[in-house]
Amino acid sequence: MFKKEPSELLKAFNEAVDAYTTTLCSKWGIDPHYTSWAGDDRSGVFCIEDGVNLNLGEVILCVELNLDYRSVCEWQEYNIKAHHFNFNYIKLEAWFMGAPRVPESTFKRLEKMEKAVYDLADEEKNRVARETKEYEKNKAEKK
Numbered sequence: 001m002f003k004k005e006p007s008e009l010l011k012a013f014n015e016a017v018d019a020y021t022t023t024l025c026s027k028w029g030i031d032p033h034y035t036s037w038a039g040d041d042r043s044g045v046f047c048i049e050d051g052v053n054l055n056l057g058e059v060i061l062c063v064e065l066n067l068d069y070r071s072v073c074e075w076q077e078y079n080i081k082a083h084h085f086n087f088n089y090i091k092l093e094a095w096f097m098g099a100p101r102v103p104e105s106t107f108k109r110l111e112k113m114e115k116a117v118y119d120l121a122d123e124e125k126n127r128v129a130r131e132t133k134e135y136e137k138n139k140a141e142k143k
Contacts, residue, residue: 017042020059027062028069052076058092067096081107 006014025032034049046054052073054062062072075095082089082102090099 014042017056017059020056020063021046023063024059027066030069054092061092065096067092071096085110 021035022032024030025035030048036047038045038047038053043056046056046059048054052069053076054072061067072092075090075092078095078101079089081087085102085107087102090101095101
């Protein structure tokens with residue numbers, strides 16, 4: 001594989017990105033050793049060991065707007081729930097500008113309904129398992 005030295009432009013990009021991530025870690029009290037870029041690609045996803053993942057634009061936004069760690073975590077957790085129930089993703093900047101969102105009470109109701117569906121499915125699996133066992137027993141007795 002052909003490997004060459006990075007261009008001056010790429011070096012400047014990497015330095016700028018590193019400055020943003022170092023600043024973010026410092027503001028949030030995170031040891032940079034517990035962070036990485038997915039696939040070592042500074043234009044991709046910045047991963048913090050505790051599960052927070054940000055793209056480069058979000059890292060820059062967090063630094064430039066001085067966003068606090070807890071609020072960013074709340075935004076990310078909201079989007080995980082929203083995705084799970086097929087609601088639209090809210091971009092970080094829109095979140096902090098007050099974009100409309102699904103209330104927590106709706107997520108709680110949906111989670112309760114989802115649990116009821118899974119419980120019903122478990123009951124049905126158990127019923128089928130019992131009937132299968134009974135069927136196999138009767139089949140063996142007939143032989």
